[in-house]
Amino acid sequence: MxxxxxxxxxxxxxxxxxxxxxxxxxxxxxxxxxxxxxxxxxxxxxxxxxxxxxxxxxxxxxxxxxxxxxxxxxxxxxxxxxxxxxxxxxxxxxxxxxxxxxxxxxxxxxxxARESDSGPSQPESRPTPAPAEKPASRPRAVRSQPTGEDRSPRRNVQQEPNGFETDDALKDKPRF
Missing domain, CATH: 2.40.50.140 (Nucleic acid-binding proteins)
Incomplete structure (x- = not known):
C-alpha cells in the first residue's frame, strides 16, 4: 500500500x-x-x-x-x-x-511586494488584462436534411461536389 x-x-x-x-x-x-x-x-x-x-x-x-x-x-x-x-x-x-x-x-x-530602486518596497502592480475578443465564427457545412416531414424554413442552399450544402450567405467568407 x-x-x-x-x-x-x-x-x-x-x-x-x-x-x-x-x-x-x-x-x-x-x-x-x-x-x-x-x-x-x-x-x-x-x-x-x-x-x-x-x-x-x-x-x-x-x-x-x-x-x-x-x-x-x-x-x-x-x-x-x-x-x-x-x-x-x-x-x-x-x-x-x-x-x-x-x-x-x-x-x-x-x-x-517588489523592491524598487527608488526606496521602500512598493506593492506589485499588475496590468489589467484586456477583455477577450469573441472568436470569429467559422462557416459550417450543412448536411442535407433527411427525407420526411421537415418544418424548418429552407434558405437558398446549394449542393457542393463533396456532398455538403453551403448557404449563399457564406460564399464570401473564407474557408478553413
Missing part, C-alpha cells in the same frame, strides 16, 4: 526568514507560518480561535533566493511540502526533544 506525506499551509509569515549557509555551500531558509482557525462555540455561541505555528525549511536554491528578495514579516504565504520529524538529544542527561518541521517544496507569497 502506498502512503502520502503531503502538507499544505496557508497563513501568515511569523517573521522574516532566517538564512543559513551549510558547509556544502547550499543555502537554507527557515521561517514560521501561523495558521488560524475560527469557529463559533455551539453551546455558548462565543466566537473562538486557535492559532498553530508551523516551522518551515526551504532548501531549493531558487525558492531561497525568492524568499530573500520578497519575504517579510506578516506576508500571506502558501506552502506545500512534507513533514519531517527530527530528534535532538537532551543535554546533561535530559530527555530527547522531538521537532516536526515542514520541508517545503513550493512557497508562494500571496501579497508579494
Amino acid at each position: 502506498k502512503s502520502v506525506n503531503r502538507t499544505v499551509l496557508l497563513g501568515n509569515m511569523g517573521k522574516a526568514p532566517e538564512f543559513r549557509t551549510l558547509p556544502s555551500g547550499d543555502r537554507v531558509a527557515n521561517f514560521s507560518v501561523c495558521t488560524t482557525e475560527k469557529w463559533k462555540d455551539r453551546s455558548t455561541g462565543e466566537l473562538k480561535e486557535h492559532s498553530e505555528w508551523n516551522k518551515v525549511q526551504v532548501r531549493e536554491k531558487g525558492t531561497v533566493d525568492y524568499l530573500e528578495r520578497y519575504a517579510q514579516t506578516g506576508s500571506k504565504v502558501y506552502v506545500e511540502g512534507t513533514l519531517r520529524t527530527r530528534k535532538v538529544p537532551g543535554t546533561n542527561g535530559g530527555d530527547d526533544r522531538w521537532f516536526t518541521d515542514v520541508d517545503a517544496t513550493l512557497v508562494n507569497l500571496l501579497d508579494r
Whole structure:
C-alpha cells in the first residue's frame, strides 16, 4: 500500500526568514507560518480561535533566493511540502526533544511586494488584462436534411461536389 506525506499551509509569515549557509555551500531558509482557525462555540455561541505555528525549511536554491528578495514579516504565504520529524538529544542527561518541521517544496507569497530602486518596497502592480475578443465564427457545412416531414424554413442552399450544402450567405467568407 502506498502512503502520502503531503502538507499544505496557508497563513501568515511569523517573521522574516532566517538564512543559513551549510558547509556544502547550499543555502537554507527557515521561517514560521501561523495558521488560524475560527469557529463559533455551539453551546455558548462565543466566537473562538486557535492559532498553530508551523516551522518551515526551504532548501531549493531558487525558492531561497525568492524568499530573500520578497519575504517579510506578516506576508500571506502558501506552502506545500512534507513533514519531517527530527530528534535532538537532551543535554546533561535530559530527555530527547522531538521537532516536526515542514520541508517545503513550493512557497508562494500571496501579497508579494517588489523592491524598487527608488526606496521602500512598493506593492506589485499588475496590468489589467484586456477583455477577450469573441472568436470569429467559422462557416459550417450543412448536411442535407433527411427525407420526411421537415418544418424548418429552407434558405437558398446549394449542393457542393463533396456532398455538403453551403448557404449563399457564406460564399464570401473564407474557408478553413
